[in-house]
Amino acid sequence: MLDRLRDIVQAVNSARDLQSALDVIVSSVRDAMATQVCSVYLLDTDIGSHVLMASEGLRKESVGHVSLQLDEGLVGLVARNAEPVNLEDAQSHPNYHYLLETGEEAFSSFLGVPIIHHRKVLGVLVVQHREKRSFDAGEEAFLITLSAQLAGVIAAAEATGAIQGVSPSGQRRADSSFSGISGASGVAIGHAVVVFPHADLSIIPSRQISDIDAELSAFATALSSVRDDIRALSESVGQQLRPEERELFDVYLRMLDDDALGREVNELIRQGNWAQGSLADVATDHVKSFEQMKDPYLRERAADIKDLCSRVLAYLQETESTKQREYPENTILVGEELAPSMLMEVPREKLVGMISVKGSGNSHVAILARTMGIPTVMGVIDLPYRKLDGRPLIVDGYNGTVLTSPSEATLARYGEVLKEEEQFVRGLEALIDLPCITPDHHRVSLWVNTGLMTDVVRSLDHGAEGIGLFRTEVPFLLSERFPSEREQADIYREQLQAFSPKPVTMRTLDIGGDKSLPYFPIEEANPFLGWRGIRVTLDHPEIFIAQTRAMIRASEGLDNLQIMLPMVSNLQEVTSAIQIIKRALRELQEEGLDVSMPPIGVMIELPAAVYLTRALCQIVDFVSVGSNDLTQYLLAVDRNNPRVADLYSAFHPAVLNALQHVVTAAHAENRPVSICGEMAGDPGAAVLLMAMGFDTLSMNASTLLKVKAVIRAMTLSSAKALLNDVMQMNDAESIRSCVDLALYNAGVDRLLRSSRTN
Incomplete structure (x- = not known):
């Protein structure tokens, strides 16, 4: 059964469109299960019905024309309960609905399984048999396994139709x-x-072109260049190979002939698709075909085709890179x-x-x-x-x-x-020069997170009172090598001067996790639990001391620098880092610079750091919560994984309790505490953070005025009452709803994150 399963999935993956894929499914499954009928019903939300989209065994004229309402018949029962229905005598079941057009009255047995993709039922896969027959557990398991494997293929095919304005049953659709x-x-x-990215056939998009001749010429040139490369390779190594091995070069050249791959690509280009997209489509089709072949030798040729086409693609992209890309007005970047x-x-x-x-x-x-x-x-x-x-x-x-x-x-x-x-936004601009103070006179400092010089200009225009997080890794990410100390100092000086005398908090290099440098790759099985943040810079003191020297050098005569250490999990990391910073300071002073020791702080991002807050405050000058990573680590939810994104919530009771613990512990040691995660820029969350006692909220400039508006509209006493209420709740959804209601009652409901587009 496993071989049959693999063959069916490969055949479906090679299908050009949804209908071809469904036809392969019903034909292959009927043969594999030795039954008389196999059909696929797909949900078409535009008409609210399950439509018979393909069948082997039912009347052909009914395909595409017969449908069942959402809860109608055995198909509706399978879809509603999202579980299989296996019946020896289907017609005796109360949910049986006779469809005259299909001719299904001749069939007694019924086995239907749901086709589920990301918790949504896309349709139902059905097999039927003339005689009364109980499909055994192995057959049911085979069909369930197959539907799970095919769900993604069907979803992808449906989605392609959707962006072209067509529903599964062929209805015209918009939106x-x-x-x-x-x-x-x-x-x-x-x-x-x-x-x-370059040189990856699997991700090249289709793109309509107007100059067909130019694309044909570019493809011909690229094809010729690869042929020349193959001939040169054949001449250089040919004498070292056996005759049958040398023949492979001739095979490659024939593959690249104008009457082989070249002809197919040229046909697609003439239809209006650019050369790269046409090449990718042809290569994908051929690779899939070869991968399905029974003969091992022929199956291995799939890798040859992929390699040859990738070489042609590289030449095409080299030609393309010399052109200046034109971006239209109102560009939406997609990748x-x-x-x-x-x-x-x-x-x-x-x-x-x-x-x-x-x-x-x-x-x-x-x-x-x-x-x-x-x-x-x-x-x-x-x-x-x-x-x-x-x-x-x-x-x-x-x-x-x-x-x-x-x-x-x-x-x-x-x-x-x-x-x-x-x-x-224009209405909020009136708040720029007003203080962030509640109606009962509680003052909250609003700072910004930055990473580029353009952020600074926007931040000052929005009335920011300081920088709570300057992401120093951004210049590193945009560079092709480690920036020198002087280059870093110039970048940091711009930030410090622009905000002077307001404080600027610079986080030391925070790479690893979802931030990798192309010239300093970090390959790990579990990067978020691996080598990142302070762990990297302590292991590479040459990088760390150059950066801290650049920071302190940039602060000369300004004295508004604060240095913050990321990803701290123990006190030894902090004391080691402070020693390096003191060494950098001493070296600069010996060079004659008039600089002093800046305040040093740590980011509270790990559960371990939450419970070390008080001890950390005894050796640093301030603490700042990074709510993004703290939420991720407390909930064990990868914040880059959309499949579990609904589990990620800064309103989770565990997160709120951890935040309150940090504030209480920091204030017990008379240390200021800020928060610089995305939570600080959420107007509803900002009310809770103010009530907890955070001294400073640091956010993106685009959200600063919204947060100021909500704080100016709510008293501290009402915020504390709200915090007391939500701390008694046990789930994030209830807390979010309670906060939104409080904003609504305060008359600032336009600041809610929910859309105004419905």
Whole structure:
């Protein structure tokens, strides 16, 4: 059975479209299970029915024309309960619904299993038999296993149809919606520009072109270059090989012939797809075909095709890289996994939104998007992004959704939302020069998180009182090597001067986890529990001392520097780091610089650090909670994994109790305590943090005025009453609802994170 299962899955994976995949399924399963009927019903939400999409054994004319309401018949029973139904005599079951058009009255036995993808039932896979027959446990298990394997393929095929404006049953549709996770709030309307790393055939998008002749010429040149490479390789090593091995080079050259792969690629280019996309499509089809072959020798040729096509792709991309990429107005950047460098390639005035198939709302690129104020949706794992290039899109960063093929009515509705947002932001600007003080005169300091010089300008424009987190890794991420001490000092000096005399808190290099340097790769099975933060810099004191020297050098004459240590788990790490900082200070003083020891603080990001807060406060000057990582580690939820994103919540009772513990312990040692995670920029969460006693809230500049508005609207006494209420609750959802209600009652409900687009 395992071999049959593998063969069916491979055949379905090779299908060109949804209907071809379904036809393969029903034909292969009927043969594998030696039964007389196999059918697939798919849920079409546009008509609210399960549609018979493919069948072997039922009347062919009924396929695509017969449907069952959501709860109708045995198919509806399987879908509703999301579990198999196995009947020896289906017609005697109370849920049996006779479909005249199918001719199914001739069949007695019925086995139906749900097709489930990410907890959603996509449809039902059914086998039927003429005689009364009880399908055994092995057959049922086979069908369940098969449906689980095929669910992703069917979901992907359906999604491709959806962005092209077609439902599973062929109905025209608009406003196809794909769910992800909010990365940065706001709404963007624009056109998709798909970006991707080089030399990977599997992620090259389709892209329509106007200059077909130029693409044909580029492909011909690339093909010729690879042929020349193969001939040169054959001549250089040919004498060392046996005759049959040398023949492989001739095989490769024939594969690259204009009448082989070359002809197929040229045909697709003439249909309007660019050379890279056409090559990727042809290569994928051939690789899948060879991988299914029974003969081991032929099956291994799949790797040869992939290698040859990758070589051609590399030449095509080399040619493409010499061209200046043109980005349209209202660009929405789309990629499998967006990186900060990809953002920087787009002119800021043209970039209106971003979509990343991988990652979550708390990944590094999402934090950067919030810093830049770009509406972003992360973790849209079912989005067939390769087909999106050039298409109109709507990014709903409030709800974490992406809309493709938007209708005129939807475009108009979201256009109104954009106008409302602009008016709302202009209304908040009146708060810039006002103090962040509650109606009962409690003062809260609002600082900002930065990583780029452009962040500083925006932060000062929003009335920030200091920098609670300068991410020093951002210049490292944007560089092709470790920046020198002088280069770092110039960058840090800009930040310190721009904010002087306000304090600037610089976090020492925090790489590892989801932040890796291309020139300093860290390969680990579990990077979030591995070599990151202070662990890396203590293991490489040459990097650490150069950075701390650069920080202190940059602070000369300004004296507004604070240094913060990330990923601390024990006191020894802190004392070792302080010794290195003191050494850097001593060296600079010996060089004649007029500098002094800056305040040193630690980030509370690990559960271990939570319970060491009081001891840590005895050796440092301040503490700051990094709520993003602290939430991740307390809940054991990878914040970059969209599959578990719904489990990640800073409103979890365990997180709130940990935060209160940190504040109480820090204040017991008379140390100031701040919070610089994304939680600080949530207006509702900010009320709870104020009530807990946090001295400073540090956030992205784009959320600062919203937080100031809610703090100026709520008294400290009402915030403490709210905190007392939520601390009695046992789940994050109830806490979130309670906080939202409190904001609503305070008249600041427009600051809620939920969307205003519904």
